[in-house]
Amino acid sequence: MKINFFKYQGAGNDFILIDHTESPIKNIDNELVANLCHRRFGIGADGLMFLTAHDQYDFEMHYFNADGNLGSMCGNGGRCIVAFAKHLGIINKETNFLAVDGPHYARISENGEWVDLQMIDVATIDRDKEAYVLNTGSPHYVALKTDLKNLDVFQEGRSIRYNETYKEKGINVNFVEDKGDHLFVRTYERGVEDETYACGTGVTAVAMAMAKHNEQTGHVKTDIKVLGGDIKIEFDYDGETFSNVFLCGPAKLVFEGEVD
Structure with missing residues (x-):
């Protein structure tokens, strides 16, 4: 057939x-x-x-x-x-x-x-040492990095995804570098078990984590670059809940x- x-x-x-x-x-x-x-x-x-x-x-x-x-x-x-x-x-x-x-x-x-x-709206962001952990429809781990283009995302992402905390249910691992006018993001995805060119729930989680990290509230718009191109995230954030969240892209x- x-x-x-x-x-x-x-x-x-x-x-x-x-x-x-x-x-x-x-x-x-x-x-x-x-x-x-x-x-x-x-x-x-x-x-x-x-x-x-x-x-x-x-x-x-x-x-x-x-x-x-x-x-x-x-x-x-x-x-x-x-x-x-x-x-x-x-x-x-x-x-x-x-x-x-x-x-x-x-x-x-x-x-x-x-x-x-x-x-979906998000009201809970947890911490794992310096990283942020949240669920935007899928569970995500967000870690800030420098020189992200040279990071071994497969090895570092896999080591987090399969560590004692996350190995049972798995987690998607996102690394972000703040470039000033945009965020550069790379992601190791569970289920694919490799780095992907983009992750929609991942960049959404990154934008939220960075808004919290930078204490940025109100209507927030974030430009994000991934290996596969450009994505935009926007939401309202009152310091407690992320609402009216939109993932925008090709x-x-x-x-x-x-x-x-």
Whole structure:
């Protein structure tokens, strides 16, 4: 049996998307998902998503990590599935859809290649020594660094992700360098188990952690550079809760095809 698929990328974070609106998802073969995401023996992607119908929302997003396991919220994946829904004619300029962490609102550009995705509110940021730990739909560890371009993100990120504190449930590890007019971020993602070109929930967590670190309140806008391009984050912060959080960036169709 052949499956039609679409490949999207958001700031270099790439995903396989499958239209599953005609029937509910059941009996997902996790090994098949992992094989499809494999960069040498499959299509290659950081994750795979099914878009399904929902009677109360425009659609529902089901996200699987590259290791084949069902994942937590993926911000760039959320932006890409919004672009996919527009491509399919399910939505036009805006949408309300359901993801694993609850409902999300998003607006999309006329050409379908820029998406502003509303993320969940966040009221809790913990500390792990000098690092910040918070959940923006997925759990994140945020550490400030200098000379980030030369950091061995794979080794250092992996050592944190698998240390005694986090190895059982896993955590995404973000390193950030403040460049003045923007933040430079690199991320080691659990489920991918490698550095990725971007992480949407990760850069959202970084922007929040840096706002807290710098005691910056009010309406905050942050420009972020990742290996795959530029992303913008904005939110309201009253010193306690981050609200009206938007993850803004590109979401582009790369190619489409069929796979057995």
